[in-house]
Amino acid sequence: MxxxxxxxxxxxxxxxxxxxxxxxxxxxGALTSTAAARVRAAAPxxxxxxxxxxxxxxxxxxxxxxxxxxxxxxxxxLGQAGYLPGVPRLGIPPVRLADGPAGVRVRARATALPxxxxxxxxxxPALAREYGRVIGHEGRALGxxxxxxxxxxxxxxxxxxxxxxxxxxxxxxxxDLVAExxxxxxxxxxxxxxxxxxxxNQEKDRTTVDVRVAEQALHETELRGFEAAVAAGAGSxxxxxxxxxxxxxxxxxxxxxxVLRDLWGxxxxxxxxxxxxxxxxxxxxxxxxxxxxxGRWYGTPLRDAVRAGxxxxxxxxxxxxxxxxxxxxxxxxxxxxxxRPVRDARDGARVAYRVATAGATLLxxxxxTLPLTGAAARSLAVIGPTGAHPLASGGGSxxxxxxxxxxxxxxxxxxxxxxxxxxxxxxxxxxxxPLPATAPAASFEERxxxxxxxxxxxxxxxxxxxxxxxxxxxxxxxxxxxxxxxxELFPVRDVESELFAGFGLLSRAPDGLKVxxxxxxxxxxxxxxxxxxKGGTGxxxxxxxxxxxxxxxxxxxxxxxxxxxxHSVVLFAYxxxxxxxxxxxxxxxxxxxxxxxxxxAANPRTTVVLxxxxxxxxxxxxxxxxxxxxxxxxxxxxxxxxxxxFGDTDPGGRLTQxxxxxxxxxxxxxxxxxxPGTDGIEEYSEGVRTGHRWYDAHGVEPLFPFGHxxxxxxxxxxxxxxxxxxxxxxxxxLTVRNTGRRTGVTVAQLYAGPSPDLTLDQPPRVLAGYRRxxxxxxxxxxxxxxxxxxxxxxxxxxxxxxxxxxxxxxxWLGTSSRDLGLTARATVLPG
Numbered sequence: 063m064x065x066x067x068x069x070x071x072x073x074x075x076x077x078x079x080x081x082x083x084x085x086x087x088x089x090x091g092a093l094t095s096t097a098a099a100r101v102r103a104a105a106p107x108x109x110x111x112x113x114x115x116x117x118x119x120x121x122x123x124x125x126x127x128x129x130x131x132x133x134x135x136x137x138x139x140l141g142q143a144g145y146l147p148g149v150p151r152l153g154i155p156p157v158r159l160a161d162g163p164a165g166v167r168v169r170a171r172a173t174a175l176p177x178x179x180x181x182x183x184x185x186x187p188a189l190a191r192e193y194g195r196v197i198g199h200e201g202r203a204l205g206x207x208x209x210x211x212x213x214x215x216x217x218x219x220x221x222x223x224x225x226x227x228x229x230x231x232x233x234x235x236x237x238d239l240v241a242e243x244x245x246x247x248x249x250x251x252x253x254x255x256x257x258x259x260x261x262x263n264q265e266k267d268r269t270t271v272d273v274r275v276a277e278q279a280l281h282e283t284e285l286r287g288f289e290a291a292v293a294a295g296a297g298s299x300x301x302x303x304x305x306x307x308x309x310x311x312x313x314x315x316x317x318x319x320x321v322l323r324d325l326w327g328x329x330x331x332x333x334x335x336x337x338x339x340x341x342x343x344x345x346x347x348x349x350x351x352x353x354x355x356x357g358r359w360y361g362t363p364l365r366d367a368v369r370a371g372x373x374x375x376x377x378x379x380x381x382x383x384x385x386x387x388x389x390x391x392x393x394x395x396x397x398x399x400x401x402r403p404v405r406d407a408r409d410g411a412r413v414a415y416r417v418a419t420a421g422a423t424l425l426x427x428x429x430x431t432l433p434l435t436g437a438a439a440r441s442l443a444v445i446g447p448t449g450a451h452p453l454a455s456g457g458g459s460x461x462x463x464x465x466x467x468x469x470x471x472x473x474x475x476x477x478x479x480x481x482x483x484x485x486x487x488x489x490x491x492x493x494x495x496p497l498p499a500t501a502p503a504a505s506f507e508e509r510x511x512x513x514x515x516x517x518x519x520x521x522x523x524x525x526x527x528x529x530x531x532x533x534x535x536x537x538x539x540x541x542x543x544x545x546x547x548x549x550e551l552f553p554v555r556d557v558e559s560e561l562f563a564g565f566g567l568l569s570r571a572p573d574g575l576k577v578x579x580x581x582x583x584x585x586x587x588x589x590x591x592x593x594x595x596k597g598g599t600g601x602x603x604x605x606x607x608x609x610x611x612x613x614x615x616x617x618x619x620x621x622x623x624x625x626x627x628x629h630s631v632v633l634f635a636y637x638x639x640x641x642x643x644x645x646x647x648x649x650x651x652x653x654x655x656x657x658x659x660x661x662x663a664a665n666p667r668t669t670v671v672l673x674x675x676x677x678x679x680x681x682x683x684x685x686x687x688x689x690x691x692x693x694x695x696x697x698x699x700x701x702x703x704x705x706x707x708f709g710d711t712d713p714g715g716r717l718t719q720x721x722x723x724x725x726x727x728x729x730x731x732x733x734x735x736x737x738p739g740t741d742g743i744e745e746y747s748e749g750v751r752t753g754h755r756w757y758d759a760h761g762v763e764p765l766f767p768f769g770h771x772x773x774x775x776x777x778x779x780x781x782x783x784x785x786x787x788x789x790x791x792x793x794x795x796l797t798v799r800n801t802g803r804r805t806g807v808t809v810a811q812l813y814a815g816p817s818p819d820l821t822l823d824q825p826p827r828v829l830a831g832y833r834r835x836x837x838x839x840x841x842x843x844x845x846x847x848x849x850x851x852x853x854x855x856x857x858x859x860x861x862x863x864x865x866x867x868x869x870x871x872x873x874w875l876g877t878s879s880r881d882l883g884l885t886a887r888a889t890v891l892p893g
Contacts, residue, residue, distance in 0.1 A: 114395065115386045118152055119379050127375075127382045128365055130154070132357035140205050141169030143336070143459070144355050153396050154386070159208040159255075159354075163227040164455055164696065165462035166201045166209070173200055173410030174454045174464035176696040178212065179676070180421035182229035183693075183715035183771070185809045185834045187242040189420060194246025194254075196413045201252040203405040207394060208253045208298060210459075214240040214287035216752060217676070217719045218263040219730045219737045223644045225676035226456045226694055230718035231753030231768065233283050234829050234853060237290035244294040251392055251400055256291035257300035258335055260284055260317055261746075266644040266738045269338070272305040275746035278823060281857035281864075283752045289326055297330045297388040301350060303338045310340045318349030331384040343373055351381035407465050411698055418702030420807075423691040423715030424772040431630070431667055431687030433709025433774055438630040438667065440482045444471050445621045445661055446634035446654075446671075447492040453567045453673040456694050457640025464697035470634060470671070473700035477708050485628060489621040489657045490614065493571050494534035494607025500524035501591065506606040511539075511597035519593040531584045532609040536575040539602030542595040544580075551580040568638040575603065618657055622664045630687075631668040632707060633661055639675035644738070648679045648725055658682045671703060677721040680765060691715070709774055714807040714834070716771035716878070720754050723765045729756040750856075754879040755825035769811050769829075769878035775802030775839070777877075779810065782884040784873045790851035790866045790893030792830075796875055796884070797844050800837035807836045812847055813874045813882060814854060817867025817890065822856040830854070830873065849873070851893050866893055 119127075126149045136145035136158065144159035161167035164175045173196060175181075181193050194212075201209050213224065217231040229236045240256065247254040261273040261284055275284070288299070299322060301312035311317060312334045322328045333352040339345055342363045345353075353360040367373040386395065393400050424432065434442065444450075454467040475484045496507050501523045511517045523546070525531075533551050535542055544551045571577050595604050625631045635654050639645065649655060662668045662685035669688040672678065673695070683689065690713065692703055705711045722728035729752070730737035735745045751759045754768035781797040794812050812831040816824035831847040854871070855864040868890045876882035 112387070112390055115383060115390050118154065118386055118395070119383055121152060122149065122382065124365060124368060124375065124378070127378050128357070128361060130382050130385055131351065131364070131378070132353040132360040133355035134357070142206060143167070143210060144208075154389070155394060155399060157207045157389070157394075158205060159210055160201060160204070160206040161459040162197055162201060162209040162211040163213055163460045164694070165464075166197060166204050166206060167459060167462055168204050168206070169463070170204055171463050171465050172204060173407065173414055174462040174467065174697040175410075175414050176417045176421060176699065177226040177456060177460070177675075177694040178229055179217075179226045179718060180693040180695060180715070181417050182235065182239055182421070182718045183423050184417065184420035185235070185716055185832050186420060187238045189417060190239040190242040191246035192413050193417055194243035195250055196410050198247040198250030198252040199403055200405055200410060201247075202250055203403050205402065206252065208255060209247055210255050210257065210300065211247075212240050212243050212254065212291075213257050214291060215258055215260075215262050216284055216287070218746075218752060220648055220677040220719070220722065220728055221266075221645045221730065221737065222263060222676070223265040223639050224458075224460075224641055225719070226639060227460050227641075229287075231720065232718065232829050233286035233752070235718060235832070236287040240287050241290040241294040244291055244296050248295060248297065248392075250403075253297035253388060253392055254291075255298040255300050255333065256288060256296045258302035258311075259288055259299050259322070259332075260302060260311060261306055262302035262304055262311075264644055264738060265642055267742070269303045270305070270742060271739050272308055272743045273746065274307060274743060276749055277859040277862070278857045279746060279749040282750050285321065288322075292322070292326045292328045297392065299328065299330065299332045301332055301334050301338060303335050310338070312338045312350050313341055313345040313348045315348040323349060329384070330388050331381065342367055346373060346377055346381065351384050411465065414696045415698035415702055418692070418695040418699050419705055419711045419714060421693070421715040422695075422702060422706045422713045423717060424688070424706075424713035425691055425717075425721075425766055425770065426683065426686060426689040427772050428687055431669055432690070432707060434630060434707050435709065439478055439708060441629035442474065442478060442482065442484045443624040443628035443631045443665075444474055444484060444486045444634070445489045445624060445631060446636070446657070447488050447490050448567065448634040448636040448673050449632070450486060450488065451492065451567060451572060452700055453636050453638070453694060454697050454699055456675060457569065457638060459641050467697045468700040470632075470700045470703050473704040474632065474707070477704040483628070485624050487617075487621040487624040489617055489633070489661070490653065491609060491617060492568065493536065493577060494532070494609050495613050497523070497606065497608055506593070509595065509604050511595050511602050511604070513597050513599055513601040515597040515601075517595045517597075519591070521591055523589045523591045525584050525586055525589065527612070528583070528585050529610045529612060530581060532579055532581040534577060534579050534607040534609065535604065536571050536577050536607070537595070537602060537604040538575050539598045539600065540596050541576075541578065542593060542604050542606075544606060545590075545592040546582070547589050549582070551582075552578045567636060575605070614653055618660050621657060622660050625661045625665040625668065628665065629667065631661060631665050632671060633658060633668055634671045634673060637674040637678070645676070648677060648722070650674070650678055655682055659685065662686055669707065671707075677719055679722065679724055683765070691717070709804070712774050712804065712806040712836075713771065716769050716809045717766055718768070720757055720764045720768045720879075721766040723763065727762055729753070750823055751825050755828065758826040758879065764880070767878045767880040769809065770881070771809070771878075773806040773808060775800055775804040775806035777801060777806070777808045777837070779875055779884055782873070782875045782886045784849075784886040784888035786889060786891045787848065790868075790890060791854065792849040792873065792888050792890060794831060794847045794849060794873060794875070794886075795845070796847070797842060798835060798837065799842045800839055803839050805836065805838045807834065808877060809834050810845060810847065811876055811878065812849065813876075813879065814849060815872035815874075817854070817856075817869050817871055819869040820856055820865065820867045822858060822865070824856060824867070827874065827879070828853065829879070854890055866890065868892055
């Protein structure tokens with residue numbers, strides 16, 4: 063080790079060495095008691111809490127201390143996710159914790175921002191800070207103190223149900239964005255909670271799956287964003303549900319103490335994900351400070367453990383001190399707590415629109431299908447259910463009650479102008495059609511059941527032809543029971559799926575009624591039908607509808623007629639993703655592929671707008687004129703979509719995840735041990751080759767590569783020169799010119815090759831730097847892009863620590879991970 067390494071750095075490396083020594087087969091591993099003692103003895107002590115905090119801890123009773131270490135029921139709930147009662151007698155206020163990946167999730171209306179993956183698509187850390195600033199301001203204005211966001215887990219599998227809530231498959235991009243978003247959030251006085259620490263990269267079996275990952279891969283991929291969050295000053299970290307090397311993340315000492323505190327110097331507090339705590343003494347000892355949302359383990363059991371001498375009260379004090387220190391840092395203790403601001407809905411809407419246009423990603427544009435000009439702008443058919451029903455945000459904990467959310471149809475009609483002809487066809491009736499006349503349709507279409515009443519129907523449903531039926535129930539209270547031929551269609555399933563099923567496009571009708579669906583084949587003839595609806599304490603409304611193969615055929619035929627009658631088509635395709643479940647397929651859900659194929663056959667000047675959570679396969683791609691990825695674009699998504707389609711703004715987004723050609727050509731394909739895991743164990747055997755690195759290493763051609771995105775203009779890159787920089791980094795210089803006739807956006811992307819001086823595992827290329835730039839026609843910009851020494855380094859488990867990859871290294875410049883037109887070489891010098 064060089065003599066000039068600081069004592070703090072040396073101690074951090076020692077903490078990492080202990081973690082590495084304890085790892086089993088290169089994984090995180092569990093610290094032995096001896097190793098744990100060495101960490102505690104050698105690790106740097108966190109910054110001393112202020113005298114005020116020390117005095118508060120000394121005056122707290124044991125019960126008051128424990129009340130700060132676990133959640134409780136809020137007697138004056140604002141609809142937030144969590145609550146701490148505080149200690150009023152000592153001036154410790156109640157603390158409210160709200161979900162917030164894309165806006166503040168409470169009962170009140172808030173700015174529904176575009177999904178974080180759309181923010182990330184802008185490749186703009188400064189915009190991420192603005193995004194965080196809006197959330198931070200609104201969180202404080204809406205009575206919240208802690209934000210349960212941002213999420214920084216990497217997009218590892220395209221099936222993961224929460225890919226839209228996080229940023230990217232790339233560690234560098236994720237780290238840059240999470241750091242700036244946290245600075246924006248906390249700059250407004252709201253405490254940010256980075257989540258989910260660590261390796262919570264899927265929803266399937268998330269509470270039980272045991273993740274195994276090599277130490278080098280762990281540090282170079284998943285942990286990089288969390289480290290950046292800590293460096294940015296995140297006040298809190300949320301532990302994940304899953305296990306890591308056999309130990310639940312919320313009681314995993316190598317993660318919560320060895321990495322988070324001893325290696326990175328984190329001095330905030332660690333809370334559990336909701337119901338992710340599994341023990342009392344082991345969790346507290348490992349470094350979990352707060353159990354959420356209740357006190358199953360940190361309430362009476364912890365008090366009993368302290369009184370029995372199983373846990374020193376000093377350990378409780380340590381966690382209390384961490385929490386109070388952060389609250390004090392944000393000015394929340396004492397009589398001079400900062401006043402809450404007033405919401406600025408106009409500012410929130412402005413940023414929401416800016417993010418939606420900046421992140422709009424044009425994947426395909428053949429024969430100048432876009433932008434819509436001339437005849438294309440004057441004769442337009444809008445097709446698809448999300449053309450009329452805006453899909454502003456994803457479901458689950460990411461759902462926000464927006465100030466407003468116009469439909470794309472309304473926005474496109476307004477933008478086209480009064481002289482244009484804009485028609486609409488649903489193509490698919492999301493919320494069903496009335497039951498046929500052979501059933502008592504009138505009684506099922508809109509039924510009110512009074513408080514305390516029960517309405518029942520027993521009869522028959524007659525079908526003329528064998529068909530696939532999707533029964534759709536709409537209801538406002540307790541879910542009605544619907545039984546067809548003895549099969550109950552809508553049973554209440556597990557608690558988690560029910561918790562997150564109530565939000566999203568498919569789960570709510572336009573008038574606010576909850577919606578559930580069930581599909582089953584029905585033979586021709588008579589079928590028994592039994593319906594029971596209870597009014598409960600407040601009464602309820604319900605409807606029972608259906609969609610069949612026959613009604614779908616009629617809907618598609620109507621869409622085809624509209625497509626043929628118009629010059630151009632904008633077809634909206636959707637996917638309704640939510641926390642608590644992974645995607646079952648990468649194909650568009652339902653019968654949308656058939657709709658796209660029919661419409662594009664009728665009119666090849668069709669643009670498909672994707673309101674989806676993550677990568678989708680596109681067997682219909684070659685029939686389209688254009689494809690625009692809009693993810694979940696927030697409350698201003700309709701206006702932003704119209705602006706991009708009509709060319710009022712250039713599509714500024716680039717993919718932050720690779721889109722595979724098929725279900726069998728991506729990193730998770732063909733190996734269930736890699737995803738979703740076998741026998742409860744999941745192996746991250748791709749190692750450091752995550753995302754686009756895997757495609758490069760295995761020579762697999764993607765449908766669309768990482769970093770891909772088209773503009774309405776053209777650009778030329780030239781003059782790439784790369785030179786050594788002080789401290790072991792590199793400096794890249796280049797020139798970019800707008801060679802087209804429109805103002806547009808490009809993202810210059812630099813990728814670095816492996817070091818010849820390292821024997822550690824290295825991918826063929828890593829994203830090393832990037833720069834988003836907007837240029838007028840003919841404008842030239844000379845860019846200087848630094849490449850940090852950390853980006854050129856590998857984690858060496860044998861040291862352990864970061865090792866700079868010196869020697870002659872290739873650097874590529876281009877507009878995606880596969881479009882790399884310029885190459886240079888430079889020598890990386892020892893730092």
